[in-house]
Amino acid sequence: DISPDELETRVGEVLAGEFEVEERFLLDAVLYRNGVAVGNGDALNEVVVHPGKAVRMIEFELFIDGQFVYSQRSDGLIVATPTGSTAYALSGGGPIMHPKLDVVTLVPMFPHTLSSRPIVIDAASEIRIHIGETNQTYPHISCDGQTRAVAKPDDVLVITRKPERVQLVHPIGHNFYDVLRSKLGWSHRLGD
Numbered sequence: 001d002i003s004p005d006e007l008e009t010r011v012g013e014v015l016a017g018e019f020e021v022e023e024r025f026l027l028d029a030v031l032y033r034n035g036v037a038v039g040n041g042d043a044l045n046e047v048v049v050h051p052g053k054a055v056r057m058i059e060f061e062l063f064i065d066g067q068f069v070y071s072q073r074s075d076g077l078i079v080a081t082p083t084g085s086t087a088y089a090l091s092g093g094g095p096i097m098h099p100k101l102d103v104v105t106l107v108p109m110f111p112h113t114l115s116s117r118p119i120v121i122d123a124a125s126e127i128r129i130h131i132g133e134t135n136q137t138y139p140h141i142s143c144d145g146q147t148r149a150v151a152k153p154d155d156v157l158v159i160t161r162k163p164e165r166v167q168l169v170h171p172i173g174h175n176f177y178d179v180l181r182s183k184l185g186w187s188h189r190l191g192d
Contacts, residue, residue, distance in 0.1 A: 013172065014171055019172060022167070024044065026165070027162065028162045029041050029143055029157060029159045031149040031151055031155055041142075045084030045144050046079060046088055048078050048088065048143075049076045049151070060131050062129055062130075072112075074109055074116070077107070077129065078106070078109060079127060086183070089107045089118075104125070105120045105121075106118060106120075127160070131152070141157055
């Protein structure tokens with residue numbers, strides 16, 4: 001959020017108590033095997049289901065709030081918060097989401113169909129990913145880039161919003177769109 005040329009000044013201001021606080025939510029991921037929790041993790045950015053080191057597609061079914069959404073063969077699925085929407089999910093073709101939104105995006109990773117697209121859902125939703133029984137590899141579950149569990153066929157990954165929130169500190173005058181322009185190389189205003 002702070003450019004290198006302003007680092008010393010802006011950090012000094014924050015340390016002097018001149019800052020804004022912004023709350024963000026976290027995701028809670030729990031992997032179940034035969035109804036028993038066998039792995040879990042928290043994520044500020046994203047939870048990712050992926051094949052690990054193997055380059056193989058994985059099969060899974062996606063349910064949101066108990067409703068079947070789709071079955072998919074792909075390299076995995078990224079479940080991202082608004083904070084994570086400008087990280088791995090963006091690289092996978094997901095949307096940029098304003099950090100004040102209370103939503104989650106689900107971004108398929110190289111799906112074996114042209115009709116599979118990212119979707120945005122209410123962050124209060126319960127996401128269930130049922131690992132297919134015919135997978136030839138064991139999918140890994142990563143939270144913010146750290147592997148938390150390895151799934152087996154018929155396991156179920158449940159992702160929900162944690163009730164606790166994390167507080168981020170920004171310098172006074174922090175502007176989400178300024179950050180996007182800087183990090184993504186967007187153009188400046190006409191006449192600038």
